[in-house]
Amino acid sequence: MALLEVQNIQKSFGRTEVLKNISFSLEKGEVLAIIGSSGSGKTTLLRCINFLETPDRGVITVGGDVLFDGANPAKKREKEIRKNRLHFGMVFQQFNLFPQYTVFENLVLAPKLLAKEKIAEEGAFYGANTYKGAVENINAEAEQLLKKVGLTEKRDEYPCNLSGGQQQRVAIARALALNPDVLCFDEPTSALDPELTGEVLNVIKGLKSSDSTMIVVTHEISFARDVADKVIFMADGVIEEEGTPQQVIENPHSARTQAFLSRFNQYSD
């Protein structure tokens, strides 16, 4: 059974239908790349999955649990929405680090806030059954994550003293600190100077493993081809084409996919 199932998601803003019946599924350990021109609904789709927007219709299932069902639109309490959100991580185009906290504090803030609540309610969090134990594990994990994204030296810097690429790597580590089932990236390199995109893409590539499931919205076509297991091409709120990178990027069937990709190839060689 698929880890993530997205079925018939529909979302309108006022009269404009931005997502029209989007369905896809993702196995554990898979990387999905979503490509498509700007305005095609990629960000809105990620925001729906992260419960930053509420879809008008559709079903979202993670590991067999129905997190959202548009047919049963009982207004969810904050607590439940927060619990749903924790299945997902989100890395934003604009990083959105907390400027008043150091790199390390950015990583541990949310897990520490969660620790008290989870230990009170579920008796355990982060591999510990006391708040103190959880905090120790959170701190240790944060050090590991900094190492993973290559920023151990920047541990005590404030975000304003980091380059865009470094800030985005912090944002990735911050999302990983909550160990989400699915990590989503919304054009993680679009706000970066060209010479900084490589370091971020390499970090994302390095995360690929049998138990990390990722959705990456990107304009980096060669990255999608090399790293993704699955590619979706979106156009005007629908999935125009879907398949392996070989199918969608190398041999696109749809005329719109071909037109979109040819615009990239014009400049790349």
Added chain:
Amino acid sequence: MDQFWSITFQLLEGFKENCILFGVTLLAALPLGLLVSFGSMSKFAPVKAVCRTVVWIIRGTPLMLQLFVVYYIPPLLTDGSFKFSDRLTAATIAFIVNYAAYFSEIYRGGIEGIPKGQYEAGYVLGMKKSQIFIKVVLLQVIKRIVAPMSNEIITLVKDTSLARVIAVGEILKNAEQFTKQGLIWPIFYTGAFFLLFCGVLTLLFRFIEKKLDYYKG
């Protein structure tokens, strides 16, 4: 020389009223202003409309006029059965309302200036709304409003002398009494008291700004 000290002492008596007016206004208007700013940002349209209209009226009319309204209107409406026994109380009410309106606009600017990405980053990390406000947004708002707040608070120090118009025994009213004895200099001398007070506040605000200077953004 004796006369100088005795006048200084009498002016200080008056300045005490200015200080009380300043302190009480600040203590009450800072939280009240925050409440009003939440009101003017409310998603509930009637609350928002009422708050914004009140703020517009208060900021669009002179504080001096508001002092007259608070002091003279209640007796007119109640045929004289209600009258402020203490003029300072009337002045304080007018000042609190006036400054809460100004403060609310400063808070609103500070809060609305926080990028929505800060809230969303908190949401996707499973934080509660209240946690996001306290742990993420609040310090950023404080950093943004220190400068406009310090301007407004320093203006408040000087505005306290307006209480003179409803005959509160503040420092300028005290100083005017000496003109009867042919002494004009005490009026100018009052400036020193205000300067000293504002100077101390300026240093304090500069200190706070420095403290918050450790990060940008």
